[in-house]
Every structure is written in structure tokens, then in C-alpha cells.
Amino acid sequence: MPKKRRQAKIPTPAWDRPRGAIGSRVLGRGFQFYGAVVISMLIGLALAIVGYAFLADYLETQGRPGSTALQIDDTRYRLDHFTNRLKMYVDQNGGPGVVDQITALSQVPALLIQEEIVRRFAGEFDITASEEEILQEIAIRLGIAADDETFDVVFQQELARNGLSELEFHDMIAALVLQNKLLEMFEAELPPSAESVRYRQILVSTDEMAEEIRDKIEAGEDFSALAAENSLDVETRDSGGEVGWLPRGVLDASTEELVFALEPNEITTIPLPQGVVVIEMQEKAEDREVEEIQRAPLANGALADWVQEKRETLDIVISVVPGADNYDQKKAEWAVDRAYTQQTVPVTGGQGG
Numbered sequence: 001m002p003k004k005r006r007q008a009k010i011p012t013p014a015w016d017r018p019r020g021a022i023g024s025r026v027l028g029r030g031f032q033f034y035g036a037v038v039i040s041m042l043i044g045l046a047l048a049i050v051g052y053a054f055l056a057d058y059l060e061t062q063g064r065p066g067s068t069a070l071q072i073d074d075t076r077y078r079l080d081h082f083t084n085r086l087k088m089y090v091d092q093n094g095g096p097g098v099v100d101q102i103t104a105l106s107q108v109p110a111l112l113i114q115e116e117i118v119r120r121f122a123g124e125f126d127i128t129a130s131e132e133e134i135l136q137e138i139a140i141r142l143g144i145a146a147d148d149e150t151f152d153v154v155f156q157q158e159l160a161r162n163g164l165s166e167l168e169f170h171d172m173i174a175a176l177v178l179q180n181k182l183l184e185m186f187e188a189e190l191p192p193s194a195e196s197v198r199y200r201q202i203l204v205s206t207d208e209m210a211e212e213i214r215d216k217i218e219a220g221e222d223f224s225a226l227a228a229e230n231s232l233d234v235e236t237r238d239s240g241g242e243v244g245w246l247p248r249g250v251l252d253a254s255t256e257e258l259v260f261a262l263e264p265n266e267i268t269t270i271p272l273p274q275g276v277v278v279i280e281m282q283e284k285a286e287d288r289e290v291e292e293i294q295r296a297p298l299a300n301g302a303l304a305d306w307v308q309e310k311r312e313t314l315d316i317v318i319s320v321v322p323g324a325d326n327y328d329q330k331k332a333e334w335a336v337d338r339a340y341t342q343q344t345v346p347v348t349g350g351q352g353g
Contacts, residue, residue: 064334065345070109071317072116079331082320084163085112086339096340102322104339105332109318115175117310122178125185129177137173163344179303186306187299194298195248196288197260200241202226202278203233210269210276217267223280232275241280247290249301260284 069082086108090099122128139146142154159169200223204210213226224240231237248260258270262281270277290298319328320335338345 064331067331068317069320069331069335070112071315072113073315075116077112079320079335080345081164081168082108082112083335083338083345086335087342087344088162090339091342096342101336101340105336106321109321113311113314113316114179114307115172117307117314118175118178118182119171121310122182125182127178127181127185129174129181133177134170134173137177138169141173161344182303182306183296183299186302187295190290190295190298190302193287193289195260196245196285196290197262197281198245198283199243199259199262199279199281200224200227201233201236201243201280202231202241203272203275204230204278205232205275207269207271207276210278213278214267214269217278217280233277245283245285245288245291245294247288247294247298250294250297251301252304 065078065080065083067079068076069079070077086104089104089108089111090096093099093104135146138155139148139151142151142158144151144154148154159166162169164172202210202213202223204213209230213230216226217223227237227241231241233241236243246259248256250256251259255270255272258268259279259281262268262279264281264283267278267280270279317326318324319326320332321327322329322332337343
């Protein structure tokens with residue numbers, strides 16, 4: 001007799017199976033519960049992002065003194081060193097109430113670049129600075145003799161006041177010694193005569209005012225009276241704007257080309273960093289003797305031309321000058337804040353790196 005076939009057991013569908021205790025509690029929650037979970041996760045994420053931002057800003061602020069303010073090829077100038085040199089510049093030029101911040105931020109990098117160029121390339125003229133010459137120059141700066149028994153104490157006080165290390169101060173003075181020797185060389189090489197012009201000028205603050213004064217001059221008003229009344233140039237205002245004879249090589253190149261292109265009695269206006277100048281050409285000479293008082297400015301002009309020539313051969317990155325390609329506003333503000341509140345910044349890493 002055949003056996004009776006057992007009926008196959010049909011598996012229970014997954015959705016009909018009894019849930020575990022945890023699954024029952026989680027899946028049994030309503031939309032309100034899941035909404036609260038999502039909101040909690042979003043709040044946690046937001047707090048994490050804010051916390052990361054604060055941490056990043058803190059780390060950036062803490063590391064800012066050691067960041068790079070200026071780099072010349074492989075020579076790096078740290079922001080703390082730059083800040084102390086900025087403070088020195090402000091102090092030496094009248095203080096925070098006198099020195100414009102934008103001007104200071106542009107002049108100090110130029111000064112540091114010139115010092116670097118002088119140290120690197122003065123040897124091309126067989127010009128060097130001995131340790132004795134550097135020591136003597138430091139003593140002059142300190143206002144005491146190099147062999148004075150208080151020299152070391154006074155020197156350390158000067159370093160503390162400026163926030164510079166001995167090496168940084170040494171390099172700064174070495175550049176000064178070399179620069180003075182370069183100026184002597186350039187002055188000795190000057191020709192006895194040069195193309196020269198004689199003119200008078202009125203310096204004003206705006207283009208509109210310059211054009212107004214130019215119109216008055218061309219209408220017949222007295223140049224000297226207008227200069228005395230309107231010129232911002234204290235050196236020439238009281239002499240009716242008279243500049244006197246000026247040989248080629250004293251003015252910056254762009255201004256010089258405009259001035260030397262004028263003919264006698266011709267009037268023009270030229271924009272300058274400090275305003276706009278109204279110029280009236282008086283006389284011109286193709287080959288006039290260079291006066292003794294003009295030799296130093298000519299030597300400075302020759303030095304500036306040489307520095308610019310060398311500068312063009314270097315890879316220079318500046319991050320503290322507004323308008324520069326690599327300008328970093330936070331770095332500039334950090335330096336200005338300390339320099340203009342007369343805070344000396346301790347420098348631990350020097351300028352190299």
C-alpha cells in the first residue's frame with residue numbers, strides 16, 4: 001500500500017514573520033521620530049563644520065607669524081620679521097600718525113628686496129663689507145663707540161626694542177655698508193656734465209585742481225603767486241615753485257621722460273603718487289655742468305636703476321602689498337595691527353627658510 005505523501009510546508013513570507021524586539025521598536029516609530037533623527041544629524045554636521053572652521057582659523061592664526069611675507073628666490077622672509085621691520089620703518093619716518101599704512105606696506109618689501117640685492121650682487125664690483133666695518137656702522141647707529149664697555153648691553157637693548165635677532169640686525173647693517181660703498185662708486189663714475197632742465201612746479205591733490213591752475217596760468221595769472229597759494233610742495237612753494245636746474249637721472253624714469261620732453265614756456269600736468277604736479281618749463285641745456293649738490297641724487301638714481309635691473313632677474317613673491325598677485329589681506333592686517341600699535345613680535349625662526 002503506497003505511503004501517503006506529506007504536504008509540503010509553505011514558507012511564511014518575510015513581511016509576515018514576527019519582528020524582533022529591536023526591529024519592532026525602530027520600525028514601529030512614526031514620521032516624527034525619523035524627522036527628529038534627521039534634524040539631530042544635520043545639527044551635528046553643522047556643529048562639526050563650525051568647529052572645524054574655528055579650529056582651522058585658530059591654527060592659521062597661531063601659524064601666521066611664521067608664514068611667508070616675502071620670498072626672493074629661495075630666501076624667505078617670515079611675517080614676524082617683516083612686521084618688526086615695518087614697525088622700524090614707521091618709527092623712523094614719524095610714527096603711526098604720520099606714515100600711511102599703504103605706503104609702509106609697499107615700501108618695506110622694496111627695502112628688504114634692495115637689501116637682498118645689495119648683499120647678493122655688490123661683489124660684482126668687488127665691493128665687500130668687513131666685520132669691522134659692520135661693527136663700526138652698528139656703533140654709529142647705537143650712538144656709542146665700538147669699543148665702549150657698554151656696547152653689548154646697548155646692542156641687546158636695541159635688538160629687544162626692534163625685535164630682531166643678532167643675525168637679522170647684522171645682515172641689515174651689512175646691506176647698509178655695501179649700499180654706501182655702491183653710492184660712492186656710482187658718484188665717482190658720474191660725468192661732469194649732463195643734459196639738464198630748469199622748471200617750476202605746483203603740486204596739488206587732484207586732476208581737477210591741476211587743470212584749473214593750468215588754465216589760470218595760461219590765462220596770464222602769476223605762476224609764483226599761484227604756487228605760494230596752492231602748492232603742497234613745501235620745498236618749492238615759498239620760492240614760487242622754482243625747482244632750479246635738474247640734470248637727467250634725478251627724477252624717476254617715467255616722470256623724467258615727460259619733463260625733459262617739454263619745450264621752454266610749455267605747461268603740462270603730471271600725476272605723481274603724492275598728487276598731481278603742474279609744470280612750466282623755463283630753460284633747457286644739452287650739456288650743463290652738474291652741481292656738487294646734485295651728485296648725490298644722481299648717484300641714488302644710478303643705484304635705483306641698478307637695483308631695478310637686478311630685481312628683474314629674481315623670482316619675487318610678495319603677499320603683504322595690496323594689489324600684488326599674491327596679496328593676503330589677513331597677513332597684511334596682522335602686520336599693520338602690531339606695527340602701528342608699536343608691538344614688537346618675538347621672532348623665533350629668523351628670515352631664512
